[in-house]
Amino acid sequence: MRRQAVDNPLILVDGSSYLYRAFHAFPPLTTAAGEPTGAIVGVLNMLGSLLRQYQPTHVAVVFDAKGKNHRHALYADYKAHRPPMPDELCRQIEPLYQIMDAMGIPQLAVPAFEADDVMGTLACRAAAEGRCVIISSGDKDMAQLVTPAITVVNTMTNTVQDVAQIKARYGIAPPLMVDLFALMGDSIDNIPGVPGIGEKTALALLQTIGSLQAIYADLSQVAALTIRGAKRVAERLALHRELAELSYRLATIDTAVALSVTPADLRPRAADFDQLCTLLSRYELKRWLAAAQAGRLWSDQPTTTVSTPLRVPEPPGASEESPPLETTLIVDEAALSAWLVKLRTAPLFALYCDTEAFDHGLVTLSGVAVAVTEGEAAYLPCSTPISGRSLPWSLEQLLAQLKPLLEDVSLPKVGHYLKPQQQVLARYGITLRGVIGDTRLATYLLDSATGRNDLPNLAAHHLQRTLHHGTLSAGKARSQGTAPARTLAQVAAGATEQATVALQLYHHLWPQLQQQPRVLQLLTDLELPVMAILARMEAIGVLLDVSLLQHYSQTLAVMLQSLEDQAHTLAGELFNLSSPKQLQQILFEKLQIPCFRKTPGGAPSTDESVLSELALRYPLPAIVLRHRSLAKLKSTYADTLPLLVHAETGRIHTTYHQTGTSTGRLSSSDPNLQNIPIRTPEGRHIRQAFIAPEGYQLLSADYSQIELRIMAHLSEDQTLLQAFANDQDVHSATAAELFEVPLVAVSSEQRRQAKTVNFGLIYGMSAFGLARQLGINRQEAQAILTRYFERYPGVLRYRQQARQQALEQGYVETLFGRRLYLPDIQSANAPRRQAAERAAVNAPVQGSGADIIKRAMVMIDQWCHTQPPGQVQMVLQVHDELIFEVAQPVVPEATENIRRLMVQSAALSVPLKVDIGVGPHWAAAH
Template structure:
C-alpha cells in the first residue's frame, strides 16, 4: 500500500494571493480578515483531500536572507507589505497552529528553501510529496516523487506539466529563470531574453547555463529570433546570468530542528480556535468548531455566543412529520433555494436521487428518495414526496433560486411520477440562478460553478463531490453514498446557493444595466433552453452510417495519396513521424516549433504550408478535416441518440463564452462545417418527423447591422436601410466603381474587409486573405475608412472608452471586462483593443438571438400550435413545424425575430423550409 504524500504548503505565497484575489473582509471593528479566511479555507480543503498525510505550512520569517547578502537589489522592486496584510499575519499563524497544522518559519532563508529541503528529504526516502503553491520557482523541485498543486486554480504540475508550461524540463528551470530573470523577485537575468528565447536556448544546446556558455558558437544557428545577436548579449551579461542562477536556486540543505516524523497533524485546539474566530468574527466557523468539539466529547465556552449564524441547521428528512414541517417552511418562505441530486450529469438520462432545500442561510434539508446501498434507512416514498412538492415547484408565484437551475428543471420534468413519463414536474418561478448572476456580473471570470463561487464570494470551502464519492472508476453514484455523508453535502448545496444569491444579488442591483441583462435576457431564457434540450432533434442514424462508410473510404484514399507523396508509409496521426517526413525527408520550410523545440505539425502550420502549394500538407489538411467529421459526427451522433426519446439532446450553456453567446456540448452543434459538402451532408441527417417540416430562421449579416447602428455611419446606414447588398456597396465605395459594375472578386474582397475590420484584422492579415500585397491592402483599408468615417470614429471611441473604464458594453448593457486593455505588453494590449471593438457587436448579436428565442417560445406556448424550437446555432433558430402550419409559423417567427431589437437599421431574417436541416438552411 503506497504511503500518503507529505503535503508542504507555501503559506507566504497563498497569503499574498488570497489578499489580492479575494474580496476584502473586515470585522465590525475594522480588522481585515479576508486573507486569513482565504488561506484557512485552502488548508481545510487540503486536509479533506489528504486526510492521512503529514503536513507542514511554511511561511517566510522576518528579516533578510542569504540572497540579500548575495545581491543587495534582491526583491528591491517589491512594494512594502500593505498594512492590511501585515495585521493578518499573526492571527493567521495562530489559527494555522490551532487547527493542528505544523507551522515553520526559519530565519535567514525563504519558505521556498524550507519546502525544498523537506521535499527532497522526503523524496530521498521514497515518500511522495505534494507542494501546494502558486510560485513558478518551485517547478525546479518537481521530479518523480514531487508534484506541485495550485489549490486556488485546481491545477496539478508533474514533470510533463512543467515541460508543457515552461518548455523546459524541471532540471532546467533554474537555468531558465537565470536567463529570463524574475521581475517579482528582481532577479536580473540577461536583458532582452524572455521565456521563449530562454527555453529555445536551453533546448537548442540540450543542457543548462554552463552548457550554453560553452556552446555560444552554436547559438546563431538556433531557430530563435535574433539568434545572431545573442552570443554577444550573453557574453556581456555572463556574470549577471550566473548570479541570477544562484539567486533562483532553492536551497535543499537548510538545517532544520524538525524531521519528517514530526510533521503530523494534531487535533484542533477548539478553545483557541473559538477565541481566534470570535476576534475575527468567523461566526459560522465558531458553530462548526462547537459541533466538532461536541462530537469529540469536549466542552467549550466562549464569551460572545453567536446568535444569528450560530449553527448551520442541516437536516436529512426520513419521516412524514418532518417532511410536513418543511413543506410548510417552503410554502411560507418568500424565496427558497433548491437543488436535485442525481445518478449522473446527463439531464436527459440521469435519475432523481433526492432534493435539497434552504429557506434561510444555515437552514437547509435533504430529502433522500432512492438511495440504494446496503443498510440504507427507510426513505419516504418517492412519488408521494414528488406529488406533494409538485404544486409548490410548479407555482410561478413562488420565487426560487438555483445554481445551474436548468439542469434541475430537466431532471424534475423527466422524473415520471407514478411511472407516467408525461407526468413530471414543470418547475416555474425560477427567479434567480447564481451561476448566471455570477456570469452576468463578470463573464470573463473563468469559473461559475458553486464550489468556486463559494470560495470567491463567501470565503467558504464546500465539500466536493469527490470528497464523498471518490475518484476515477471506483467513484460512487449519489444513490450509493451513505446518508450520513449525502445529507450534509446535499443540504450544503442548497444553503450555499441561497447565501451566494444574497451576495451576488446585492452586487448586481448596484449596477442596474447588468441586473437588467439578468432579469430581461438570461433568466427568461432558462426555461426556453430547458424545453429545447428536452425536445431534442431527430436524426437519421442510417444516413449517418452511410456517410461514415463513405468518409472512411475517402480517408483510406487520402492516406494512400499521402504515402505516395512521402514515398513511404507512416502514421498520419503521429506528430513525430509526420515531422520526420515533412522536414527531414521532404525538406519543407520550418514555420514554427513546439515548446519542446520540435518543428510543429499543428493545423495552422499545415494550412500555411498548403497555401504555399506543398502537396502533402494539402492532403493532410483534407485528411484531418474528414477524420474529425467522421469521429465527431458521423460515428458519434448515432451513439448519442437517447434510447427513451429516439432523439439527440444537446446541452446549451449560458455561462461559458465571454461575449454572451450560447455554446453547446454532447454534441457540439455549433461547429458542424457548412462550407464543405461533407459538413452539409451531416446537417442532412437532422430530419423532420413524418408530417412535419424543419424551418430554419437566420439573421442576415447581423453583426454588420449592429456595427452600422453603433457607428452611426451614414454610408452603412444608407446601404442597410435601402436593402442594398452591403458587400457590393462597400466594393463600389472602396474600388471606386458603380454599384452595377462590381465584380465577384471585388465583392469577395469587400466582404473580407467588412468582416475583417469587425474582428480587428490587420493590413497584413487582409492582404493574405484577399491575395494582394500589404501596401495595396492598407490602401483598401484607408479608402474604406475614408468612405465610412463613422466606423473609424467608433473604433477610436471604443478603444478610448475601454481604456478608461476597463470594459465595453452591448446595446443592452452586458459588460465584457478587458484586464489587458492597459497592459504594457503591446501584443496583449492590441489583442484587448481588438476584443473591445468586436465584443459589443458579437455580444449584442448574442443578446438579440436570446431575446428572439424567448419571444418565439412565448408565442408558440400561447398559440398552442404544433411547432417547437429544436436547435439554436449561432444566429439561427431551427423549428419542427407541422406541415399545414408552415406558412403561419414562418411569418410569425420572422416577425418576432425582426422585432427582438430596435436598431437604426432593419433586422432581416431569412427563413427556409425543408425535410432536413440542410434543405431548410
C-alpha cells in the same frame, strides 16, 4: 466606535512563519526559467485568503530582521539548532518582497528584533486604542499575546487561539504561556527550560500554583503537590532556576519595541498594477496575474463573512455569531407538512435536486434539498430506505405535494445551475416556476471573464468558504457494488450544503446586481427565461438519421485514403499525415519548403495557420489541410453522432452552455453542434442527418448578416447604414466602394475580399491579419484598410471609441448592458494588450448579436406556448440560427410568426433580416 473596531481588525501577518510553512507545505513549483516559486504561491494564497476573509483597512506583514537579535545576547545558542535557510527559499524572498510591495502591503522588519516582538508591540498598542487585532501565525509563542482584543489564527490549519480556547486547551490563561515555555523549554527555538520537566508537569505546576514567579516564591509548594515525582521536580527547579529565568526572558515577546510606525500607519497603499503584473508574469503566477489584470486582489472585493473557526472576538453586547447549519432529514409526514408551510411562508428559498443514474441528460430524482436561511435547511428523500424501513411516501406522492409549491410563480426560488434541476423536475411533470436567481448566471453576468463558475469555486472566491460534503447522491451511494460510500445522513448534509451555499451566494451577489440595473435586467428578463428554454430544448433533442451517417463515414474513409495516397506521391514516401514530427521532416527537410514560424520548443510549426499560408503556394500543405478537415468531420460527427443517440428517445440531446463564452453566445457539447461546417458539401451532408419526424418539417430561421447590421448601428456610418436601408448586398456594396467600380461590375473575387474585410473589422483585424486572410502582402492589405476607412469613417471612429472606452472603464458593453471586462487592455505585454483591443471592438457586436437571438428565443417561446402542444418546438440553436420542428399543417403560420418575432427582438437603425427555410432535414432547411 467599539463595533467598528470589531468589524475592521488590524491584521498582523507573521511573514517569516508564512514563508517557512509555505515552503514546506506547498509543491516545489518553478518557472520555465527554473526560478522557484512554491513558497511565493503559498504565501500569497494564505495572505489572500486571510485578507478576503476580513477585508481590513490596516494590515502589515512582519518579517524577522536579518542577523542576530537581542535574544542572542542573552543566550548565544538561541535557535542554534535551526538549519540554514534552503537556497530554494532564499531565492524566493526578494521576489516575494517585491510582489507584496507592488500590491501596496506594508512590510516591517526591525533590526535586532524578531517578527514576534514587532507584532506584539503593534498588537498591544492597537488593543490599547480600542481596536481588535488578528495575528496570523503558526508560531505557538504568539499565544501569550492573546487577550479579549487580540486573537491568533493559523490559516494553514484553520484553527484559532482566543482566550477561551487557550484555557480549554491548556487549562491556563494566555499570559502564563510564557511561563509554560520557561518550564518545558522549546526545542524549535532551542530555549532550554528546566531539564526533566515536560509539558504535562509544567501545566500541572501552573494550574495549581500559578506563575513561574509564584512557583519560585515557595518551592515547598511543589514538593507537596500530588503529582508524580513532586519532590524530584522541586529539586530540579531549585537546581536550574537560572535556566528557568533565562528561558522566561527568551520566551517573552517584547511589546515595547521602539517603532517608527503606529498601528494607524499600517494602511495599504494603492497597488502598482503595472509593476505587479510585470512581476506576476515573470514568475508565472497566472491566477494572481488574472486577478491583478482585473484590478482585483482583495481590497475592492467586499465579502460576506461566514461562520468559521476564524471569528473576530466581539465585545460584550455585540451580536452573536451566525448559527451553524441546521439540517433536517425529513422522514415523516408531520415534518414534511411543517416544512411545506415553512417554504410557502419564506421570503425565498434555495433548491437543489439530488439525482442518480445520469444518462444523456435523463436522470432520476433521489431527493430534494431546500434552504430557507443560511442556517436552516432540509433534505427530502424521495424513496430511499432508511434503517431497513421505507419512507411513508412514494416518489409520486412526495412530488404531488411538492408540485404546487414548485410551480407557484409567486414563491421566489433561487439556486445554482438550475437548468439540470428544471430538466429532472420536468421529467416528473413539474415545471419549475418563480425562479428569481441562479448564482451561476449571476456571477457570469457580473464578470464573464472570471473563469470557473462551479459552486465550490464560487464559494471559495466570494465567500471564502469550502464545501465539505461533496455531491454524491443517495442513489449512487446505494448502487455501488460494495457497502454504501456514504450514509443517507451524509448525502443529506451534502445536498443541503449545496442549497445553503447557493442561498448565501445569492444574498452576497444581490447587492452587486442592484448596483447594475441593466445587468440585473439581463438576468431576470433574458438569461433566466433562456435557461428554462434550453432545458426544454435539451430534453426534446433532435432526430438523427443514423444509417445516413454510417454510410457517409464509409465515404469519408475512401476520401481520406485518396488524400493520403496523393500526399505520399507528392512526398515520395509513406508518412503519417497526422504526425507533426513526420510532417515537419517531409515539408521542411525533404521538400525544403521555407519555415517561417516555430513552436515554443523551436521545432518548425505545422499548425493550421502555417499550413494555410503554405497551401497558397505548395500542393502538399493543401492536401494535409483537406485531410485534417475530413478526418475531423468523420471522427467528430459521422462516427460519433450515432453513438450519442439516446436509446430511449432515438434523438441527440446536446447540452447548451450559457456561461461558456465571454460574449454571451451559447455553446454546446456532447455533441458540439456549433462547429459543423455549413459552406462545404461535406458539412452539408452531415446536416442532412438531422431530420424531422414523420408529419413534421424542420424550419431554419437565420439572422442575415446580423453582426454587420449591429456594426452599422453602433458605428452610425452613413454609407453602411444606406447599404442596409436599400437592402443591398453589403459585401458587394463594400467591394464597389473599395475598388471604385460600379455595383453591377463587382467581381466574385472583389466581393470575397470585401466580405473578408467586413467580417475581419468586426473582429478587430489588423493589416497583418487581413494579409494572411486574403493571401496578399501587408502593404496591399494596409492599402485596402485605408480605403475602407476613407469610405466608412464611422467604423474607424467606432473602433477607436471602443478601445478608449475599454481603456477608461476596463470594460465594454453590448446594446443591452452585458459587460465584458478586459483586464489586459492596459497590459505591458503587447500581444495581450492587442488581443484585448480586438475584443473591445468585437465584444459589443458579437455580444449584442447573442442578446438579440436570446431575446428572440424568449419571444418565440412565449408564442409557442399559445399553440397546441407539440405543434412548434424549438430544437436547436446554432450561432445566429434557430431550428424548429413544425407540424406540417402549421408551417406557413409558424414561418410568419417566427420571422416577425425575430425581426422585433431588437430595434436597430437598420432593419433586421431573417432568412427562413423549410425541409425534411437541416441541410434542406438552411
